[in-house]
Structures are given as structure tokens and as C-alpha cells.
Amino acid sequence: MAEHETATFETATFDTAIFDVDGTLVDTNYHHALAWFRAFRRHDLTIPAWRLHRAIGMGGDHVVPAVAGDDVEERLGEQLRADWADEFDALLGEIQPFDGVRELLDDVRRRGFTLVLASSGKAEHVDHYLSLFGGADLAEAWTTSADVEQTKPEPDLLQVALEKVAGRSAVLVGDSVWDFRAGARLGTPGYGLRTGGFSVDELREAGALEVFDSPAQLHERLDHTLLAKATG
Structure with missing residues (x-):
């Protein structure tokens, strides 16, 4: 993390850690x-x-x-989302968590943070993801698509995640530019992971304070981040 970025938050307090799920943990x-x-x-x-x-x-x-235009959304949006669900369900059994996820989350919790897992996925998908790394045992709460009307890049999901645990302020960990654009709207600082396929520069430009290759690398360097110790 650059020194000027550290200084920006050195007097701030953080009691909650919000982890994106899709692409970040699984x-x-x-x-x-x-x-x-x-x-x-x-x-x-x-x-x-x-x-x-x-x-x-x-x-x-x-x-x-975003990818096909408003006309396609108007004509086929709901059907396309249903078709996506059918296609994605067929792939669900192939999905795996990234190495080091459980160890990272467990350590963040031990450092005093209230842990929330933020996903806009379908409830049954989120339940499956959490079962892969014991997320339900580690997190105080988690979100699904049922919790919000508007999803990322709107900040609603992050706001709901914070409200679920009565948190005052949070640090975000995510993998996409949409995570950090949502976080910026709430003034929530965060760290990016390259696991979603976005570049370091893209994640930094979207608002990530620093970018790590993986959950395991973030865990190794936790002492040098805002997740070193809860201050809220």
C-alpha cells in the first residue's frame, strides 16, 4: 500500500470485514x-x-x-437470466474454493473483525459456495440476491452486509472493478484479488488500495493492511 493511502485511513476505525464471494473466495x-x-x-x-x-x-x-443493450434486456432479459441459471447449475459441481480461503477468513475473525460474506448470487448457489469452505461457521452473516433490489456496481449489497451485523465501518475484499466502484460510493476502502481475472491497474483505478494474487497472498501480508487488527 502506498504511504499516502495508508495515511488516508490511519485514523479511521474499522470493525467489519466484508468479503465478496464469487471470484474472490470461490x-x-x-x-x-x-x-x-x-x-x-x-x-x-x-x-x-x-x-x-x-x-x-x-x-x-x-x-x-451491459453486454447486449437495452433492447435485448427488454425483450429477453428475464428469460436470459433463467437460461443462465440452468447453464450455471450444470457447472456448479466443478466450482472450488481458492487455496487458503478458510485460513484467511479465520485469521481476520481472530483479529477482531466481524466477518460478512457479500454475494448477489442466488441463495442456493451461495449456500453451496459456503459449504465448500465452511463459510457458514466463520461468517456472522452473508447476503444473497434476495437482500437487495439493485446489485453491484450499486452499493446496496455492501450497505446491507454492514447493516446485517450492525457494523459501523468496513474494509472490503473483492476481485472485480464492480466491487470497488460499489465500495467507493460508500467510502469503503478495500483490497483486490487478481482471482477474478481483472488486472492490477484496473482494480487500483477502480479503488482498490492494493492488489494481491490470491487469498493466500493477502493472508501472508495481512499485518500490512487495514485488516491487521479491528479498530472499531
Whole structure:
């Protein structure tokens, strides 16, 4: 972290750690992109996979207009989301957590933070993700798509995550530019992981204070971040 960025928050207090789930704790981003690609192909629409990847991290309510336009959203949006769910369900058994996730979360909690897992995924998907690394035992609370009307890059999901644990201020960990654009709207600082496929520069420009290769690397360097010790 650059010295001037450290100074910006050195007098701030943080009592909550909000971790994004998809692409940050579990390796899902490319499965999401493939499921969206196949969903569009059901309607003879070919969206390049790279464009779909660039939208992953947004909530599903934003993906269709972002990659295919408002007209396609108006005509096919709800059906495309249903088709995506069918395609993604078929891939669910392939999804794995990233190495070191449980150790990272356990250590953050031991350092005094209230731990919240923030996802805009379907409840059954989030339940499955959490089962992969024991997330329900580690986190005080978690979110799903049912908790908000608008998803990232809108900040609603992060606000709800904080409210669920009556937190005062939070540090965010995420993998996509959409995480940090949402965080910026709430004034929430955070750290990026490259696990979602976004570059270091992109994550920094979106607002990440620092970017790490993986959950394990963030864990190794935790003492040099705002997650070193809860101060709230």
C-alpha cells in the first residue's frame, strides 16, 4: 500500500470485514461467463466471451443490458437470466474454493473483525459456495440476491452486509472493478484479488488500495493492511 493511502485511513476505525464471494473466495468467474455465453446462444445471440467476462462481478440484473443493450434486456432479459441459471447449475459441481480461503477468513475473525460474506448470487448457489469452505461457521452473516433490489456496481449489497451485523465501518475484499466502484460510493476502502481475472491497474483505478494474487497472498501480508487488527 502506498504511504499516502495508508495515511488516508490511519485514523479511521474499522470493525467489519466484508468479503465478496464469487471470484474472490470461490473460483466462479469463468463458469459464469461460459453460462452466460450459452444462455445467449439459446437465442441465437453470440456475445464474445471476453465481453461477458468483463461484466462478471455485476449483478445479473445489470449483465444483459451491459453486454447486449437495452433492447435485448427488454425483450429477453428475464428469460436470459433463467437460461443462465440452468447453464450455471450444470457447472456448479466443478466450482472450488481458492487455496487458503478458510485460513484467511479465520485469521481476520481472530483479529477482531466481524466477518460478512457479500454475494448477489442466488441463495442456493451461495449456500453451496459456503459449504465448500465452511463459510457458514466463520461468517456472522452473508447476503444473497434476495437482500437487495439493485446489485453491484450499486452499493446496496455492501450497505446491507454492514447493516446485517450492525457494523459501523468496513474494509472490503473483492476481485472485480464492480466491487470497488460499489465500495467507493460508500467510502469503503478495500483490497483486490487478481482471482477474478481483472488486472492490477484496473482494480487500483477502480479503488482498490492494493492488489494481491490470491487469498493466500493477502493472508501472508495481512499485518500490512487495514485488516491487521479491528479498530472499531
